Amino acid sequence: MNTQPIVAATLAHTVDGVPYSAHYQDVYHPRAGAFVQARHVFLGGNQLPARWQGRQRFVVLETGFGLGNNFLATWQAWREDAARCERLVFISVEQHPFTADDLRHALAESPVPALARALVNAWPAHTHNLHTLDFEGGGVRLLLALGDVRRWLPELVADVDAFYLDGFAPARNPQMWEPHIFKALARLAMPGATLATWTSATAVRAGLRAAGFEVEEARGTGGKRDITLARYNPHFVPRRAPSRTTRPATPRHALIVGAGLAGSATALALATEGWSSTVYDRGDTPASETSGNPAGLFHGIVNAQDGVHARFNRAAALLTRRAITRALEDPTVVGAVSGLLRLDDADADTLHEVIAQLGLPPDYAQAVDPSRASALSGLALRQAAWFYPGGGWVDPAALCRTWLAQAAPVARFRGAVTVTTLQRVGDTWQLLDDHGRVLDEAETVVLANASDTMRLLDSPAWPIDTVRGQITCFQRALAPHLVLPHLPVAGAGYVLPDVHGLAVFGATSHPGDREPQVRAADNAANLSLLQTMTGSAPTSVPLDSLHGRVGWRTMARDRLPVVGAVPAPVDQQGRLDQPRFVQRLPGLFVFTALGSRGITWSTLGARALASWITGAPAPIEASLLDAIDPARFVSRSARRPATGATAHTPEGD
Incomplete structure (x- = not known):
């Protein structure tokens, strides 16, 4: 899937105070209120909460997240239902998400203020990714796909029980209501999946019927005369790819x-x-x-092509930031999510051009010149670098x-x-x-x-190959004048901030090497890396005082x-x-x-x-x-x- 820069929505209001999109020239919800629409059209139209009761998992797919009110109303209904499903998964696609500040202002008067605050606090970086936001200890999961719904629907892998079709009006945003959209929904639908939308447009109903949905008209609310409901009941069910279907064990x-x-x-x-x-x-x-090294790095990557390697690493880094932040609440886990620098041979202007081309937000990656990199790290660095604010280090x-x-x-x-x-x-x-x-x-x-x-x-x-790696470490007290960085610095090798009173750096890389013993030559090579990256080395520390640790990395x-x-x-x-x-x-x-x-x-x-x-x-x-x-x-x-x-x-x- 080709990624596109994410362009944020601009918060505006009608004279009546209803949130309004100048881009689409349409309101986000009727004057009667977002929760009135959510409860009548989307929850009521999909027979919720009754249909999720007693289920292990229930999956909702929405085609326009907007201000998140449908998600919040569904989450509230789940919370209040004593017979609720074990897990509620809410998938939503949004091409123009609000900034966290605008979302906070828009939801300031939410009927569910605690849930709205939790949503705003978890709001993701504006990257073209499927963002995972967990609430209720994982009982409620929001999978938020940022980007064009036409690109995202063919890429989603899910068995959907209920659909919320909630985009701007077909006349204002026709691309969201094209026939291939309905076919993509049908591919994701479980047998008997239900669908609800506030629109009663004839073309929408015809498109749903052509995709295998049985369509009916229902009474509207908040000034809307009628709405559209549907149930997936095709004459022919396409066979899914075998690796995308699983029969869970019992x-x-x-x-x-x-x-x-x-x-x-x-x-x-x-x-x-x-x-x-x-x-x-x-x-x-x-x-x-190998996972027992005293510390290790985590961070994303940036690449101008933004192919699968860059996209997977970005998705992984965004989720890792959340996971490590939670893990660090445990006092036995040592580390920091305070950023990481990755040195690059290109100049800062070239790195800035890549950032601009991809539209990556500064809370994911920044291009910094040697002066800024030096200020961030506390080292006298001579190269430009990528700065990943969500990167860091941790004791694995x-x-x-x-x-x-x-x-x-x-x-x-x-x-x-x-x-x-x-x-x-x-x-x-x-x-x-x-x-x-x-x-x-x-x-x-x-x-x-x-x-x-x-x-x-x-x-x-x-x-798949096995690669021998050796890191080097020593007690900081042995080299009190050695300057370690404020945050991890990576490049040809890496050096970490102080780790339990240790200087930790490295690492060597020798494919196919099975020697388990720590080698003095590898420690010397790591010292040379340290000298290159930091501009200093612990000359007062004899080689036989250095500690090393050998591990084998398995790499495709x-x-x-x-x-x-x-x-x-x-x-x-x-x-x-x-x-x-x-x-x-x-x-x-x-x-x-x-x-x-x-x-x-x-x-x-x-x-x-x-x-x-x-x-x-x-x-x-x-x-x-x-x-x-x-x-x-x-x-x-x-x-x-x-x-x-x-x-x-x-x-x-």
Whole structure:
């Protein structure tokens, strides 16, 4: 999907005080009030709250978020309903969102002030993304797609129970009411899904009928004579791509192999969806291997092409910022969401041009010259840089522990357990130890154990490499004159602010190297990086006083994670040209190849995986799901049989 800069709406009012769009020359709601319309047309027209009662999940899709009043009214109705569904997911698309300040002013007199404040406080950056906003401990989730509804509807992956068609009038905004919009809604509709809209336009009703909806007229309100209601009941239901449909296991329980960033994040994501899990790890404690470094970075990226790599990293960074901010409420988790600098060889003017071209907001990324970069970092930097205000650093092991604690009691950790073999017996997967004994079994298994995932899968022909990395650290007291940055600085390597009284920097990168011992030569190389990045080095610290830590990063050659259901053998396949059409082994999933971006990618990857496992709406668009899907390697091989499963190289970061 080609991204477009997001242009904010301008808050204006009619002489009667009704919010008004000068761009579309139409009001956001009738004079009678937004909640009057929301309750009569959208809630009443979709028979809510009655239809969600007793359900595990209920999904609403709205085609124009506006001021958010329909969402707030639906959220309030959910709160007040004793028989409500376990989880309410509200998906909405908005091309011209308000700024947080304008939204705050517009909702100042909201009938639900506490909910309105929560919405404003969670308001996302204006980037062309599907933003996840969680409320009520995950019981209510808003998936807010910023951009053109015509581009977004084909990219959404969801089973929708009710539709709110709420755009400006067809005469004012005809693009939102075109026939292909209704066909896109039908693709997302569950059997019997309902729809309501305030418009009674003949063309709208005809378009809905043509898309498979049964249409009826109903009484309007607030000066509107009649409205339109519909139910999805087509003569023919198109077959969905096999990888986009899931039969959730019963009971809702998963076994997760690996308790690093990927596994811990998956346990939390599944818990949020109402699933329990048992997390196995060969270490005594969570994150005892590569995820056990004393600190790590997280941040987005900017690239002029804004392809899948940049878009996935942006979506991941935006969600990670929220996840780390919450995790830092735990006093045992050390870190900061106070920004990160990534040095660049280009000059600041060139970086500014890319920002302007993409329309990225300053709360996501800024281009800064060497002077500004130096002021932000406290170092004498000689390069321009990208400044990511939502980036930062965190102790990854502590982060894993707090994620597992947040997932408790439905997530249980079992350490010092080595899973040697995975086998399928009937409808279940069994985990076996090195004596062939069954450790556990379940219908759903997630392999989140880095390179060991490939061994348990009998080494499929996926282009994934193992890269040895070594970081270096020493006690700050040994070099009191060394200046460390105020915030993380990354480039050819990275250097962190003070971490528990340590200077932490690095890191080396050696593909295929399996040497487990810390090497003095690598510490020396990291010292050279430190000198280059900061302009100083701890010359008073002898090499034998330096500490190092070795870890192995598992990386796909296209530099994206591998997240999703495991493809079935090729001889069981039909269509292979696109990942979403590839058949899967039932109940078996992977989350691996996080490379050096484990902290940044873990939350979004886990959310995407949990949506696949549980049938919840996906937190990213279909094209990004394809980009991280393990079946991408199968599809590339099928499209280029002469060259095999060679991965493409995406844009740089």
